[in-house]
Amino acid sequence: MTGRFDGRVAIVTGGAGGIGRATAARLAGEGARVAILDRAGDAAEAAAAELPGALGFAVDVTDAAGVDAAVDGVAAELGSVDVLVNNAGITRDNLLFRMGDDDWDAVIGVHLRGAFLMARAAQRHMVAARYGRIVSLTSVAATGNRGQANYSAAKAGLQGFTKTLAIELGPFGITANAVGPGFIATEMTDATARRVGMEPDEYRAQTAAITPVRRVGEPADVAATIAWLASEEAGFVTGQVVYVDGGLDL
Numbered sequence: 455m456t457g458r459f460d461g462r463v464a465i466v467t468g469g470a471g472g473i474g475r476a477t478a479a480r481l482a483g484e485g486a487r488v489a490i491l492d493r494a495g496d497a498a499e500a501a502a503a504e505l506p507g508a509l510g511f512a513v514d515v516t517d518a519a520g521v522d523a524a525v526d527g528v529a530a531e532l533g534s535v536d537v538l539v540n541n542a543g544i545t546r547d548n549l550l551f552r553m554g555d556d557d558w559d560a561v562i563g564v565h566l567r568g569a570f571l572m573a574r575a576a577q578r579h580m581v582a583a584r585y586g587r588i589v590s591l592t593s594v595a596a597t598g599n600r601g602q603a604n605y606s607a608a609k610a611g612l613q614g615f616t617k618t619l620a621i622e623l624g625p626f627g628i629t630a631n632a633v634g635p636g637f638i639a640t641e642m643t644d645a646t647a648r649r650v651g652m653e654p655d656e657y658r659a660q661t662a663a664i665t666p667v668r669r670v671g672e673p674a675d676v677a678a679t680i681a682w683l684a685s686e687e688a689g690f691v692t693g694q695v696v697y698v699d700g701g702l703d704l
């Protein structure tokens with residue numbers, strides 16, 4: 455059977471867990487050779503070991519030299535860089551008056567600087583090949599969410615970043631889009647539950663009750679949308695933000 459990503463090489467940052475891992479599995483399942491770049495190197499290698507033809511690398515997306523070396527290494531080893539999924543992310547939630555400088559810098563650093571460094575490194579290969587798909591993870595929190603001034607700013611920033619990439623890179627056959635999940639059951643939302651003093655199951659049930667489709671999202675829900683935007687057939691879709699949120703209105 456032929457897959458949508460046969461012959462394609464995809465890089466997924468933060469692919470050791472959660473949405474990134476599901477995305478790596480989805481792309482590999484449809485024929486891509488996937489490189490998982492994650493700060494957690496051992497977990498990246500373990501995730502890659504479960505996928506045909508995948509490789510895992512220890513990379514911190516905020517480290518410019520490390521990012522350049524990893525992206526060039528993937529291109530050298532796997533032959534190209536056709537798809538980039540900017541998924542790596544962290545939260546450091548706090549109300550503004552309690553938010554430390556480090557909380558701000560860490561969140562802006564991983565999401566915004568990380569996506570910038572990865573896209574800059576990847577476009578060199580994509581422009582040369584006159585083909586590329588860049589998908590970055592934003593969030594429903596981009597329009598504001600209590601306790602997430604740093605995260606909201608980073609995710610809103612990624613939307614402007616995405617629009618700009620779409621304008622600059624479109625002439626080279628490269629599209630750039632963003633996917634904005636609502637509540638997805640991952641380690642990130644489990645950590646939020648614990649921070650607000652709830653059990654993860656209780657927190658998921660509470661969120662499902664206020665979500666129009668009456669459930670929380672699974673990583674595979676987001677992976678399916680990322681895979682569509684990363685596919686060849688989505689070549690006339692660029693500069694867009696697609697929300698995958700079950701209708702949740704924060």
Ligand SMILES: NC(=O)c1ccc[n+]([C@@H]2O[C@H](COP(=O)([O-])OP(=O)(O)OC[C@H]3O[C@@H](n4cnc5c(N)ncnc54)[C@H](O)[C@@H]3O)[C@@H](O)[C@H]2O)c1
Pocket residue numbers: 467468469470471472473474491492493494513514515516540541542543544564568591592593594634635636637638639640641642643
């Ligand atoms: N879970 C949700 O409900 C939700 C909602 C909206 C948006 N998102 C976004 O989706 C993306 C994935 O979220 P998730 O819930 O799967 O998170 P997660 O915490 O389960 O996984 C994040 C991954 O990113 C990696 N990572 C963190 N910092 C890194 C760095 N500096 N360099 C390389 N890798 C790094 C982690 O090691 C981890 O494997 C994030 O960008 C997040 O902001 C998640």
